[in-house]
Amino acid sequence: MRIIRFLNENQVPTLAALTDDEKVYTLPQQGFMELVDAAEAEGTTTLAFVQNLIASASPLNQNVQDLQLLVPIEAPEVWASGVTYEKSRDARNYEATGGKLDATTFYDKVYDAERPEIFFKSTAARTVGPNQDVYLRSDSNWQIPEPELGLVINKDGKVVGYTIGNDMSSRDIEGENPLYLPQAKVWKNSCSIGPAIRLADTVADPYDFQITCRIYRNEEKVVEGTAKTSQLKRKFDELVSYLLRDNEIFDGTVLLTGTCIVPPNEFTLENGDRIEIEISSIGVLNNPVKSQSR
CATH class of the missing domain: 3.90.850.10 (Fumarylacetoacetase-like, C-terminal domain)
Structure with missing residues (x-):
């Protein structure tokens, strides 16, 4: 499981999960560390947390190659x-x-x-x-x-x-x-x-x-x-x-x-x-x- 950021159709930076079969699922968190912290708050791994988030969601119709990718994390x-x-x-x-x-x-x-x-x-x-x-x-x-x-x-x-x-x-x-x-x-x-x-x-x-x-x-x-x-x-x-x-x-x-x-x-x-x-x-x-x- 990988995490990416991209600009959506409204030009808003969006966090997403990228599965190993190249499916893209948008995530509600604003940034990567927010995702990590949310998983930690629930006492679970980031992987398990993401899997739970996308379990009942539908992937984007777009391929990852068609997205305008951003830095995956704005590292301080x-x-x-x-x-x-x-x-x-x-x-x-x-x-x-x-x-x-x-x-x-x-x-x-x-x-x-x-x-x-x-x-x-x-x-x-x-x-x-x-x-x-x-x-x-x-x-x-x-x-x-x-x-x-x-x-x-x-x-x-x-x-x-x-x-x-x-x-x-x-x-x-x-x-x-x-x-x-x-x-x-x-x-x-x-x-x-x-x-x-x-x-x-x-x-x-x-x-x-x-x-x-x-x-x-x-x-x-x-x-x-x-x-x-x-x-x-x-x-x-x-x-x-x-x-x-x-x-x-x-x-x-x-x-x-x-x-x-x-x-x-x-x-x-x-x-x-x-x-x-x-x-x-x-x-x-x-x-x-x-x-x-x-």
Whole structure:
């Protein structure tokens, strides 16, 4: 069972359940966390609560592909984890050493350290949803998407759902100096999430998700890569526990868990490209790429 948001015929944001056979049922709640809280108030799981809501309802006549989807949750904050996969560590080393192969840097230390790298990524106002433009940073010449599994958590750090995230990144800015990380990660429309939230109750093994990223140029596929969350160096509860340390977290926060798919080093995104990120049992997050003028 997945949860989506879309604009109805009156252009009103609407919460809905999306079943595994692709049927869409509208829900009375306004937002995802309201749904989670309502289930908790009744002492049941979110899955059981949703199943009860839709048991006697009729699905929409529209297919999910025909809906104008929105971000599935207006996350007050999006945080991200870095260097959680070996592939990410190697890519960061390549950036930091000016392209030296097999070089080692402080990123090796981060990869092996007890404390993970966690950084602030986005706010609700900076985050876009399915089919919305992600922007290129105007002062960077080497930019890529970072396809990631996102954890939707409540204020106590409980994982209540899983979504797809795109952590747009400027490799040249981060490689120039690690202290430039916020500028390499945070700008307008530099984060997308969606298209749905897979209820945590329905996921038997969160380390069994398959992630695929495809990049199209003139609608021709120029990059494709796959990975599985089983390749993670760290566990999700470890990442969440460090995010919560001496920190106030809000209901509906999204924590991106790092990437294991990195395009070839000679590749950079261009205006007009299109990014597809697919995670098994969640869906496909599609975003066109747009340049910004300086």
